[in-house]
Amino acid sequence: MHSFHELLEQFEIFFSKHKFPDSPATLYEPCSYLLHMGGKRVRPVLCLMGHELFTPLNDNSWNTATAVELFHNFTLMHDDIMDNAPLRRGVTTVHEKYNLATGILSGDVMSIYAYQHLNKVDTSYIHAVMALFNQTAIQICEGQQLDMDFEKRDIVSLEEYLEMIRLKTSVLLGTSIKLGAMLGGATEGCSEILSQFGNSLGMAFQLRDDYLDTFGDTNKTGKQIGGDILANKKTYLLAKAFEIVDVNQKIVLQELLKRNDQEKIQDIIAFFNSIQLKNYIEEEIENYSKKAYFFLEKTPVISSRKKNLLEVTDMLLHREK
Amino acid sequence: MHSFHELLEQFEIFFSKHKFPDSPATLYEPCSYLLHMGGKRVRPVLCLMGHELFTPLNDNSWNTATAVELFHNFTLMHDDIMDNAPLRRGVTTVHEKYNLATGILSGDVMSIYAYQHLNKVDTSYIHAVMALFNQTAIQICEGQQLDMDFEKRDIVSLEEYLEMIRLKTSVLLGTSIKLGAMLGGATEGCSEILSQFGNSLGMAFQLRDDYLDTFGDTNKTGKQIGGDILANKKTYLLAKAFEIVDVNQKIVLQELLKRNDQEKIQDIIAFFNSIQLKNYIEEEIENYSKKAYFFLEKTPVISSRKKNLLEVTDMLLHREK
Numbered sequence: 001m002h003s004f005h006e007l008l009e010q011f012e013i014f015f016s017k018h019k020f021p022d023s024p025a026t027l028y029e030p031c032s033y034l035l036h037m038g039g040k041r042v043r044p045v046l047c048l049m050g051h052e053l054f055t056p057l058n059d060n061s062w063n064t065a066t067a068v069e070l071f072h073n074f075t076l077m078h079d080d081i082m083d084n085a086p087l088r089r090g091v092t093t094v095h096e097k098y099n100l101a102t103g104i105l106s107g108d109v110m111s112i113y114a115y116q117h118l119n120k121v122d123t124s125y126i127h128a129v130m131a132l133f134n135q136t137a138i139q140i141c142e143g144q145q146l147d148m149d150f151e152k153r154d155i156v157s158l159e160e161y162l163e164m165i166r167l168k169t170s171v172l173l174g175t176s177i178k179l180g181a182m183l184g185g186a187t188e189g190c191s192e193i194l195s196q197f198g199n200s201l202g203m204a205f206q207l208r209d210d211y212l213d214t215f216g217d218t219n220k221t222g223k224q225i226g227g228d229i230l231a232n233k234k235t236y237l238l239a240k241a242f243e244i245v246d247v248n249q250k251i252v253l254q255e256l257l258k259r260n261d262q263e264k265i266q267d268i269i270a271f272f273n274s275i276q277l278k279n280y281i282e283e284e285i286e287n288y289s290k291k292a293y294f295f296l297e298k299t300p301v302i303s304s305r306k307k308n309l310l311e312v313t314d315m316l317l318h319r320e321k
Numbered sequence: 322m323h324s325f326h327e328l329l330e331q332f333e334i335f336f337s338k339h340k341f342p343d344s345p346a347t348l349y350e351p352c353s354y355l356l357h358m359g360g361k362r363v364r365p366v367l368c369l370m371g372h373e374l375f376t377p378l379n380d381n382s383w384n385t386a387t388a389v390e391l392f393h394n395f396t397l398m399h400d401d402i403m404d405n406a407p408l409r410r411g412v413t414t415v416h417e418k419y420n421l422a423t424g425i426l427s428g429d430v431m432s433i434y435a436y437q438h439l440n441k442v443d444t445s446y447i448h449a450v451m452a453l454f455n456q457t458a459i460q461i462c463e464g465q466q467l468d469m470d471f472e473k474r475d476i477v478s479l480e481e482y483l484e485m486i487r488l489k490t491s492v493l494l495g496t497s498i499k500l501g502a503m504l505g506g507a508t509e510g511c512s513e514i515l516s517q518f519g520n521s522l523g524m525a526f527q528l529r530d531d532y533l534d535t536f537g538d539t540n541k542t543g544k545q546i547g548g549d550i551l552a553n554k555k556t557y558l559l560a561k562a563f564e565i566v567d568v569n570q571k572i573v574l575q576e577l578l579k580r581n582d583q584e585k586i587q588d589i590i591a592f593f594n595s596i597q598l599k600n601y602i603e604e605e606i607e608n609y610s611k612k613a614y615f616f617l618e619k620t621p622v623i624s625s626r627k628k629n630l631l632e633v634t635d636m637l638l639h640r641e642k
Contacts, residue, residue, distance in 0.1 A: 024470060101403040
């Protein structure tokens with residue numbers, strides 16, 4: 001059994017063995033560029049931890065973890081185009097550094113490499129692994145589509161917003177740990193509980209993102225506070241705000257959203273504070289966190305084996321960046 | 322055993338059973354839109370024919386044929402963005418009708434549905450089928466990248482051009498029939514010969530495209546003659562021209578390529594005729610056709626079973642549109 005940081009280190013070594021071909025460099029260099037931008041590698045490590053709950057790691061889970069991380073990066077490359085994002089983790093995005101066509105095609109080929117790794121999984125697991133992977137991949141696309149659809153609307157209900165982030169973000173965390181558990185020999189019931197754990201963790205994880213963007217400490221996040229506000233992005237905070245405001249407050253909020261001046265961020269944060277939004281989002285994060293701990297507790301594995309997963313859960317739920 | 326047209330009809334029925342979910346409509350409607358634009362369905366039918374050479378059709382090949390056609394359409398959707406194409410088969414392309422993000426994301430999800438169909442293949446075949454499919458998918462991306470890289474260059478050698486169309490177009494035809502053959506129980510040697518047959522057919526097929534764009538009959542092709550010339554596209558004709566011209570002719574050709582007037586097409590065609598390019602491309606197509614017939618002849622299956630494949634080969638090699 002290994003800690004998050006031990007597995008992270010081991011995964012980076014395994015992952016760095018995956019080399020794209022040298023040619024055409026115009027296709028593959030952008031793939032390596034994105035992968036070397038870093039990232040938390042939460043998904044592959046969750047996959048490995050899911051496996052290690054039951055049996056020592058083997059190539060099935062190393063390859064699946066690699067597939068998950070490659071697929072995740074493929075979605076990032078395409079999402080950045082769709083979201084018109086010039087930067088990711090403070091670094092120029094692929095389509096900005098190269099061009100649009102490169103962002104599309106290098107993303108495409110990266111997704112195929114994900115499937116190539118998946119195909120290394122033993123025959124006895126391949127159908128189940130592929131089925132879950134594909135289902136999740138489809139959900140991620142659906143989530144991204146909803147996210148884009150929401151940008152064109154004035155108001156998104158809380159329920160709609162939560163469903164969107166479930167699809168776009170949380171299912172892949174749930175699936176990562178479930179894939180590991182399946183490959184480690186967990187029963188269907190047991191791996192499904194772990195999937196629920198991962199989903200809940202994923203929801204709390206994404207809501208924490210929304211929280212930090214508005215209420216975070218810029219010295220810790222390394223990002224400008226209020227990026228979501230400036231982009232009029234539909235977040236938990238905005239959806240919740242529209243749910244709880246009265247008719248007059250609603251008019252005030254709508255006027256605030258139309259503004260484009262320097263003080264927009266601070267004025268919207270002041271408005272959010274006036275309706276106690278910070279409490280609401282903290283409570284929501286707390287609810288999903290409790291769910292995550294509940295499902296982890298419920299997982300039929302002796303407590304000592306769950307220690308590392310509990311640690312990573314604490315870490316992810318309390319992150320400041 | 323069935324003819325091309327019988328299999329085409331049966332495939333359309335099977336293929337139409339594949340329905341995308343209703344929601345999000347913004348994601349799935351563009352997928353259906355592209356699939357209903359039509360297309361020759363050459364690849365899935367080749368897959369079915371490869372299977373039928375050996376054993377009656379079963380779900381393995383129907384699903385693989387579906388995966389191949391979905392994947393092919395995914396590449397078309399993304400290629401149209403990268404090539405800035407407003408029309409495909411005379412109809413508005415997906416990114417033009419909807420928008421860029423839709424073209425990207427609907428393409429992405431369609432490729433995942435291809436893998437979902439592939440995952441229905443029996444366990445005994447799944448690894449080999451996936452491995453070949455992935456390898457080919459990667460080659461298609463590499464071919465598209467080379468095609469785009471070539472657009473930025475003044476001169477592309479014949480060898481480079483042939484390698485590009487091999488990757489971008491011909492490998493998928495070879496792989497389609499090989500997948501069918503593998504699933505039909507062909508030996509590795511036998512299915513490899515069929516792959517060579519399909520590759521050669523694919524080369525002749527693509528060169529025929531280049532031929533028709535310049536020397537075709539607009540009443541039959543339904544397309545304006547000289548589209549490639551107008552776009553200064555690197556084709557067999559241009560690559561061959563630069564290979565055979567002398568120093569003075571090269572200067573003339575380079576000047577012609579710089580032009581943007583109404584007479585550009587007819588003047589370049591006149592230049593091509595002056596250096597007998599039509600003969601060269603006909604000869605090249607003939608060479609690849611002979612190769613295709615040679616590999617089909619060499620396939621260790623009794624002649625009567627190859628009748629339908631021979632017919633489709635004749636049809637594809639002599640198409641006027």
